Amino acid sequence: MAGPYTPASAGLRLRATQGDARRPIASALPLDHTHVSKIDNSHERCAALGLSRIERLDFSPLGRSDLVVARERNQRLYAHAAPVMEMLYEQIVNSDSMVVLCDATGTIIHSIGDHDFLTRASKVALQPGVNWSEQSKGTNAVGTALIEESPTLVHADEHYMHANHFLTCSAAPILDPRGNILGVLDVSGDQRTYHQHTMGLVKMSARMIENHWLTDDYRNVMRLHFHSRVEFIGTLMEGILAVSQDGKLVGANRGALEQLGLSGAALRMHSLSTLFGTSVSALVDRFRSPLAQPQPVELSNGRQFHVHARFNWPVWHGMEPASSVSDVVATQEAPGVAAPVREPSARPAAASTERAGLASLITGDAQVGTLVDKIRRVINRDIPILILGETGTGKELLARAIHQDSERARQPFVAVNCASIPETLIEAELFGYEEGAFTGARRKGAVGKLVQANGGTLFLDEIGDMPLTLQAHLLRVLQERQVTPLGSAKAVSVDVMLVCATHRNLREMIEQKTFREDLYYRLNGLAVRLPPLRERTDLMALVERILERENPDRRLRLNPDVLRLFQGYQWPGNVRQLFNVLRTASVMASGDAVISRDHLSDDFIDDARQASAQRPAVAVPTPEPEPVQRSVPQDAMPASPAASLPVDEQAGRSLEDIELQSIQRAVDAAGGNISVAAKQLGISRNTIYRKLRWKTPR
Structure with missing residues (x-):
């Protein structure tokens, strides 16, 4: 049993030891009675188990196969x-210490540390394959932390067994x-090197692991990052809550439980609305924009927090990754970082019959249909496959669709923006590197994107921006199907389906000697060109799909005024711009069934007006006979090309026939150039494509 404390000013602790006289032990530890109680309780458990302080050490770790x-x-x-x-070891290197990872039973599964101390630790079986639960090793930081389910420090003679008295150990579950409990993280070292900040480092490191685990577990649901001080959001001090689509709280990190003052079970009895007084839809509307600022919320007891929500928008709606037009901008991966491999998510019954892969891209445009047929x-x-096209046309969306329809669909899709x-x-x-390959390289190196994509698809976006010196290296890798990481002499075989994309003119770059011709x-x-939105005939089909x-x-739906505005606009930002415009309009039109100009952003309206004003006007002769009554709505076309026909040809014919014939003549006169014909008629190319598509033989 533990002996009493001397006065705090003495800085000494007296402990009775089995078979020993009472002796003073100098200690840098604070005289924390909670800590003392924890140690004493552990010693009582060890005595009850019949453990001996001087029993022979167990030097029989798990067999090699059992450890595996x-x-x-x-x-x-x-x-x-x-x-x-x-990272933790880098903070304590050369301090006669080691970092230990144990599983939930207390068995060490991994350790790293100073070589000399690892040798000393092995003499007391502090090594992989050995169980350090209280039942096996008496009072120690790992075993006691598992029992107490809280961070635990065991210093010097606080260890139950005499052989471990040279240790100071700080552990956190x-x-x-x-x-x-998943396991325990521990830092053990020579008790003479004890430092009060070690426990803080261990607790922060354990919290980092927990946060990574939570993010991995709930990457397809909404995660709320919160703190009472807004500047702490995004740090290890923040709380993180996982929220399902129906507003249930399905997971939390330690920081969330500590700030809310709730246990995990008590937290799961709450919902988003009962805890923070807000709804899932309100957070979705606010945090769709990556520029949204944290939202203030208040608990029922008056405590205030700041909340920031993060979620993968397509997956949040139960969609497969990149299965819709909106994925062009909604799946915002970090630049140059491989898209995470996602498990198939549950989809709503209504969406279960939707087409996936390349089929999902077919919305009525003949050019896209031909492109898909070539790829198939x-x-x-x-x-x-080389995908050409302007920025925002959906090149990554097409690449993902190719991957989904290929035999490699179950393997990784790795996207790299060059x-x-x-x-x-x-x-x-791209190629990875070995430890020490360059300044700033991570310890033990890193696996390159080519190796990550092995067996799957590697998508090199903006390949035209790849440095010229690197192009030769890539060419050699593609020809030999082997990668040699930087700083290594060993080649690694790779098998990938290669899809590249660029908005640049590679032939011009070849002439300018900025892109290798052999590469x-x-x-x-197979090179395919994704048409810009202004040349596509499926604008309304895309609008309907995005709105849905x-x-x-x-x-x-769009009102006639907005419809006319959309059809006459050139869409310089292509599908990405269309998606952003409609997403904003959808939020603005909350509660309305029709999107009007009032729901559009001012800058878009200004751009559309400016573009409309710059279109050349067409001289419209006034026919002498009484005008023919229009048989289609006034908003069907921005300007009627019917007036360009001779008056005698208009008589007795419907306006649709006159319009179609006028458009056909203009296209023929322009040698099939839709852009020239559109300028001559003063209408958009979309209108020409739409009208000619509706044309039926008579």
């Missing part, structure tokens, strides 16, 4: 913890989002 099984069983824990352990003929034939990664880092990102022909197995995706619970 234990590590495989805890592979996910190791994957999240290993990089954090590396690692909890999953529902409060279950070469898919799974080991032919690289324009967004600094030139000095893109080689390391161009290696990438250009954005408003699954209500049917929105």
